[in-house]
Amino acid sequence: MMxxxxxxxxxxxxxxALFLVPFVIVLKISLSDVELARPPYTPHFDWATGVxxxxxxxxxxxxxxxxxxxxxxxxxxxxxxxxxxxxLLTLLVGYPMAYAMARAPSExxxxxxxxxxxxFWTSFLIRVYAWMGILSNExxxxxxxxxxxxxxxxxxxxxxxxxxxxxxxxxxxxxxILPIYAALERLDESLIEAAEDLGCSRLSAFWLVTIPLSxxxxxxxxxxxxxxxxxxxxxxxxxxxxxxxxxxxVLWEEFFSNRDWPVASAVAVVxxxxxxxxxxxxxxxQQKQQEAEQ
Amino acid sequence: MIQFQNVTKRFGEFTAIDDLTIGIYxxxxxxxxxPSGCGKxxxxxxxAGFESPxxxxxxxxxxxxxxxxxxxxxxNMMFQSYALFPHLSIWENIAFGLKREAMPKHDIRDRVxxxxxLTRLEKFASRKPHQISGGQRQRVALAxxxxxxxxxxxxxxxxGALDKKLRQDTQxxxxxxxxxxxxxxxxxxxxxxxxxxxxxxxxxxxxGKIIQVSTPDRIYETPNSVYVADFIGEVNxxxxxxxxxxxxxxxxxxxxxxxxxxxxxxxxxxxGQKAHLAIRPEKVTINAEKPTGVDNxxxxxxxxxxxxxxxxTYHVELPSGAVIKAQSANTRRISRRAFxxxxxxxxxxxxxxxxxxxx
Numbered sequence: 001m002m003x004x005x006x007x008x009x010x011x012x013x014x015x016x017a018l019f020l021v022p023f024v025i026v027l028k029i030s031l032s033d034v035e036l037a038r039p040p041y042t043p044h045f046d047w048a049t050g051v052x053x054x055x056x057x058x059x060x061x062x063x064x065x066x067x068x069x070x071x072x073x074x075x076x077x078x079x080x081x082x083x084x085x086x087x088l089l090t091l092l093v094g095y096p097m098a099y100a101m102a103r104a105p106s107e108x109x110x111x112x113x114x115x116x117x118x119x120f121w122t123s124f125l126i127r128v129y130a131w132m133g134i135l136s137n138e139x140x141x142x143x144x145x146x147x148x149x150x151x152x153x154x155x156x157x158x159x160x161x162x163x164x165x166x167x168x169x170x171x172x173x174x175x176x177i178l179p180i181y182a183a184l185e186r187l188d189e190s191l192i193e194a195a196e197d198l199g200c201s202r203l204s205a206f207w208l209v210t211i212p213l214s215x216x217x218x219x220x221x222x223x224x225x226x227x228x229x230x231x232x233x234x235x236x237x238x239x240x241x242x243x244x245x246x247x248x249x250v251l252w253e254e255f256f257s258n259r260d261w262p263v264a265s266a267v268a269v270v271x272x273x274x275x276x277x278x279x280x281x282x283x284x285x286q287q288k289q290q291e292a293e294q
Numbered sequence: 295m296i297q298f299q300n301v302t303k304r305f306g307e308f309t310a311i312d313d314l315t316i317g318i319y320x321x322x323x324x325x326x327x328x329p330s331g332c333g334k335x336x337x338x339x340x341x342a343g344f345e346s347p348x349x350x351x352x353x354x355x356x357x358x359x360x361x362x363x364x365x366x367x368x369x370n371m372m373f374q375s376y377a378l379f380p381h382l383s384i385w386e387n388i389a390f391g392l393k394r395e396a397m398p399k400h401d402i403r404d405r406v407x408x409x410x411x412l413t414r415l416e417k418f419a420s421r422k423p424h425q426i427s428g429g430q431r432q433r434v435a436l437a438x439x440x441x442x443x444x445x446x447x448x449x450x451x452x453x454g455a456l457d458k459k460l461r462q463d464t465q466x467x468x469x470x471x472x473x474x475x476x477x478x479x480x481x482x483x484x485x486x487x488x489x490x491x492x493x494x495x496x497x498x499x500x501x502g503k504i505i506q507v508s509t510p511d512r513i514y515e516t517p518n519s520v521y522v523a524d525f526i527g528e529v530n531x532x533x534x535x536x537x538x539x540x541x542x543x544x545x546x547x548x549x550x551x552x553x554x555x556x557x558x559x560x561x562x563x564x565x566g567q568k569a570h571l572a573i574r575p576e577k578v579t580i581n582a583e584k585p586t587g588v589d590n591x592x593x594x595x596x597x598x599x600x601x602x603x604x605x606x607t608y609h610v611e612l613p614s615g616a617v618i619k620a621q622s623a624n625t626r627r628i629s630r631r632a633f634x635x636x637x638x639x640x641x642x643x644x645x646x647x648x649x650x651x652x653x
Contacts, residue, residue, distance in 0.1 A: 193344055194377035196364045198391030198442065208390075212381045 023272070030265035031058035041261050062266035071250070072267065076274065078245040082161070082236075083229040086168040090225050091218065093169055094176035098217075099210075101177070102184035113181075116174050128167055128238050135163050135239070159241035167235040172228070176221040183217030184210070216289040223282035230278075231271055247271055295320040295478060296341070296446065301350035303336055303502075310336040311347070312502035323472050323479045325493035327486055329525075333502040334482045338448050341480065342371045354446065365394075370444035374451045376435035378423040384434050385410070385419040391442040409437040412471065429460045436468075440475060449481040453488060465491045486526050490514070498522050514574075520651055523572035528607070530578070530618050532571040536563040536650065544650060546571055549614050556589045559650040573648035578620035580608055581640045582632045588642040594618065596637050601628070610641055 032041040043057040066072045101112045119127060134140045135158040142154040157163050187210065195205035211218075233248030240246070247267065254264035296318040303311040310333045318324045326334040339345045340352060343364035352359045359367065370391070378387050388409050392402045410416045413433040418426050423434065432452065439447055452468070453461045469492050472479050483489050489496050490510040497507040498521075506518045517523035520531060532555070534548030544563055545554035548571075555571060563569055585591070597617060598609035601624075608620045620641055624631075633639050 188375065188377065190373050190375055190377040191379060193342075193364070194371070194373055194379075195390070196344075197342055197369075197371045198438070199365045199394035201363075201365055204394070209379060213379075215381075 026265045026268055028058070029261050030062055030263075030269050031060065032262045033057075033059075033061070034260050034262050039261065040259050062262045063270070065263060066266055066270060072247075072270075075245045075247045075250045076270070079230050079232075079247040082164065082168075082244075082246060083226050083232075086165050086172070086229055087222050087226045089165060090169050090172050090176045091222060094173055094221065095180055095218070097173075098177045098180035098184055101181050102187070109185075116177050119174070124171065125234065127171070128234055131163070131167050131170065131239060132158060135166065158239065161240065161244055163239040164236050164244055164246075167239045168225075168229055168232065171235065172225040175224040179220040179224065180214055180217040183214040187213055216285060219285045220282070220289075223278055223285070227275055227278055227282070230275060295322075295355055296480075297353040298337075299351045299353065301340070301347045301352060303333075303340065303345060304348045310502055311340075313350070314502070314504060315350075316497065316504055316507065318478065318480060321476050321478055323469070323481070323492055323494045325489035325496045326480065326482045326499060327489040327496050327525075328484065328499035330484055332499045334484075334499050335450060337499075338371070338450055338480065338482050341446065342369055342448055343367050368445040369448060370439040370442055370446075371448040371450065372435045372439040372452050374454060376423075376431050378431060378434055378438070380423055383420050383422055384415060384426070387423065387434055388438045388441050390438065395442075405441055409441050412440075412474070413437040429456055429464065432456060432464065433467075436471070440471070440477065444477060446478045446480065449479060451483055452481065453483075453485075461488070462491075468492055490526075498525060500525075516649055517572060517651070520570050520572065523649065523651065528575050528619060528621075530571075530573045530575065532573070532616075532618075532648075534569060534571065536567050536569040537565055538563070543645065544569075546650070549612075549616065552592065552612075552614070556645040557648055557650045558645045561650065561652070563650065563652065568653050570651045570653075571648045572651055573643060575607055575619040575621040576605075577647040578618065578641050578643050580610070580620040580622055580633070581642065582637070584640050585642050589645040591640060591642045592618070593638065593640055596633060596635055596639060599635065608639070610639060 029041055032043060034040060035042040043054060045054050097116075101109060101116075104112055132139075136142075137154045137156065137158070139158070141157070142151075145151045146154065157166075191209050191213070192205050195209045196202070200208060231248045231251075232246060233252050236244045236246040236249050237252065240249075251264055251267045251271070254260050254267060258264075298314050298316045301311055301314045302309065312333075314337070326337060328334050336345060340347055341354075341359075343359070343362065346360055354368070379390065382390065385406055388406045389402050392405055397405075406419075407416075410419055413436060415430065415433055415437065418430060418434075423431055426434070436452070449468075453464055456464060465488060468479070468481075472492075479492075481489070481492060490513075493510060495507060496510050496513050498505045498513065500521060506513060506522045508516075513522065514526055517526065523529045524531065532546070532548050534546040534555070536544045536546055536557075537554070539545045539556075542560055543556065543558050546557055546569060547554045557571055579585070579588075584593075592612055594610040594612040596608055597611045600607040600609075603624070605621050605623050608622070610618050610620060612618065618641055
């Protein structure tokens with residue numbers, strides 16, 4: 001009994017220390033007012049005045065501000081749009097790759113899996129910088145295309161939304177491939193044969209059997225991409241242009257350029273609340289999958 | 295109806311089917327019987343269209359099947375693993391093939407309901423495959439493969455996953471359904487009892503070749519080779535040298551110091567030709583007293599008794615050391631049996647009881 005309690009308590013203490021406490025701090029800052037000081041907000045908790053005096057100074061001013069200034073909801077909306085489109089793109093690129101991996105001879109699969117995971121061995125930041133080198137006007141891609149004669153003028157890709165999509169698809173592809181691969185690898189080959197035997201063409205067997213049976217993988221992969229992309233900051237700020245509006249970027253600017261910690265915290269809190277919906281949906285999908293396997 | 299014409303199938307170096315020619319008739323229950331790896335599943339997969347012959351051709355109702363893909367063939371297959379779609383209900387599984395044809399909705403409904411009745415699954419129509427038992431799943435697989443009125447139904451080890459009692463019941467169900475629907479059934483199995491029970495004709499296969507094709511009783515009573523005799527049921531094989539001693543009658547000299555055995559055979563053997571006598575244990579009579587007026591008689595000592603309840607198999611060791619198996623029905627209680635271990639007994643059989651096989 002003691003032992004079990006101890007085992008369960010470890011992850012809960014972990015979650016409490018690394019998730020809940022920081023969140024409460026951020027929540028508190030979001031309810032504070034900005035001030036030219038260090039740290040740049042007020043009030044501070046003081047034992048002398050007591051808890052009530054401290055709480056009475058907190059207000060929802062920053063959240064009202066978020067609702068009034070259209071920059072913020074535009075940024076949320078734009079992030080949502082970018083996350084949605086890039087999730088779809090990642091799915092379109094990732095599904096065929098996962099399918100090919102699952103259909104590859106079994107002695108190849110470990111190697112292919114390795115290749116998918118390989119990019120993680122290098123820092124994410126360095127890889128995004130590498131894309132700047134590839135996509136810039138004098139970059140490898142333009143040089144190659146001009147050399148082959150496909151284009152005569154360099155294409156402007158860097159600092160546009162296209163570059164952001166390329167960066168996101170590249171970075172998050174493994175998160176899409178791995179769950180889909182896991183679902184497809186479990187798929188019994190004889191089910192496809194049975195579908196063909198019952199009159200399906202290759203294509204309709206794929207639509208009616210393979211896709212439905214890899215649905216949990218598709219959903220899991222999509223959430224694993226969508227959720228982090230929604231708050232993505234590095235890729236849009238390095239690859240995107242001035243017109244790439246994403247909430248992660250806004251957040252960063254509020255914190256570091258404006259030094260408006262309370263508004264930045266309010267942005268973060270709203271983002272988290274928005275993310276709770278897809279996270280709950282994701283959890284439910286995982287649970288369903290586990291139940292189906294039992 | 296089905297014709298295999300000099301069909302050969304190779305997987306790389308390995309020859310799975312070796313120059314095979316065979317015909318399967320309409321409305322027949324045909325069994326392919328053989329040990330694992332003999333090529334029987336490959337034959338079935340070629341019929342379904344999942345494999346194509348390396349050489350030769352397969353004709354279905356006179357039409358060469360080579361260019362026809364699996365989804366265009368009038369054959370349906372019941373898979374060994376059943377291959378039921380886990381994301382669809384039993385009803386949708388059975389309707390799956392019908393929906394692929396442009397069939398009116400109410401016709402599909404009628405047909406599915408008919409199949410559910412036939413396989414006695416009405417109560418489970420809305421369940422998912424993982425919510426029903428193994429025997430029920432097997433019936434769903436059967437219903438699904440029969441729903442499209444195939445000209446030919448292929449069954450790949452269909453009863454392998456069932457326990458013995460359920461298997462026997464299902465065998466009779468299969469025969470019933472085959473009779474009711476008039477579909478040609480081809481069943482692949484390694485279980486000789488199953489093949490003998492359900493099939494109207496049995497093909498015994500080994501190493502990609504068909505050794506013998508015949509009705510179950512002829513396969514059992516008159517095997518054409520030692521391999522078939524040995525594969526089907528229990529058998530005593532006695533090696534010897536044949537000498538003609540009358541019309542269709544031979545004396546088999548088999549061991550020094552033993553009288554030659556009398557055997558009749560419709561096949562001719564030359565004088566001094568090596569031959570094997572295959573004789574089933576149940577055709578060997580065992581007696582405590584020396585019987586008179588029998589064609590063949592040997593004496594031996596009981597080495598072992600396998601008690602199977604309804605019958606017992608006696609392993610009788612002859613003075614030369616050879617062991618002959620004899621079977622007799624346990625018509626009396628075991629305590630009143632006339633002989634037991636180490637007893638000296640007489641074995642006898644008629645001249646027509648065994649089959650004389652060439653080398």
